[in-house]
Amino acid sequence: MAVQFEDSFNRKFYYLRLSITDVCNFRCTYCLPDGYKPTQKNSSFLTLDELHRVVAAFADCGTSKVRITGGEPTLRKDFTDIVAMIAAQEGIEKVAMTTNGYRLEKHAQQWHDAGLTNINVSVDSLDPRMFHQITGENKFHQVMRGIDAAFDAGFEQVKVNAVLLKDLNSGELPAFLNWIKDKPIQLRFIELMQTGEMNSLFENHHLSGVSIRNHLIANGWIMKVRSQSDGPAEVFCHPDYAGEIGLIMPYKKDFCDSCNRLRVSAVGKLHMCLFGDYGVELRDLLQDDSQEESLIARIQGALANKKQSHFLDQGHTGMTPHLASIGG
Structure with a gap:
């Protein structure tokens, strides 16, 4: 194995968020309220071979978890092939995806069999009318059937x-x-x-997760210990509940201290942070397998410039126009 990816603040990176498309078929108020519009003119998304070279380089440098993101990743016709490719990569233990769930009912079994280990489904409301209002799509019941199908397919837990x-x-x-x-x-x-x-939208609808956190603690919920490849959620469990609650609160002062993930966009740019100011071009080093050493060197060089925080609490939003643009 090559040297573990690590930044100047001694944070190690076990988790890659790999966007495979920025296209989405939902129109969520907080992401794409006017629907999808191409952000990369005349630029195609990474091919299966290019994605494989990204994953191989990260795996060789200690990454054990890959999350496939979008846009809506399942819009890619080769999505199942991408899952299988990542699952077959030595060193990768978890293959996850984040989805709006609209194709889950029909394909959960196929994706599970291809090697997908973890699913996150976006469900912003349990009221079908509010779900429609937030997402722009009247697909609540279809998404809920998809979650049931995921359990039937053998996924032990579904994150929502x-x-x-x-x-x-x-x-x-x-x-x-x-x-x-x-x-x-x-x-x-x-x-x-x-x-x-x-x-x-932020000014009108932002709500801190602290009130939920306080409610959970007051009602006997206990925070779980975080493992090295987990995302940023504070996860709480309760003896009377089969499910768990996670809170992702990026405006908390110490949110970035445990950062363990890097992002590669659908057009091959490395992003240090969802709210960073720039992307590092990788695609020129994804054209054949002989370039892996140079690819790793470029990623390691970029990590030296990763900032300690996203500074969201200071009003900094970086270059990200919307969450779908680099994989949320």
């Missing part, structure tokens, strides 16, 4: 992401808690994050 939105879904905690009482779902509440195109 819900973006906290004041005055929209902020009153649904009791319904969400009731839903996970008997289902092994890790429900993750994600604070709304300010991006370049979302200033007014």
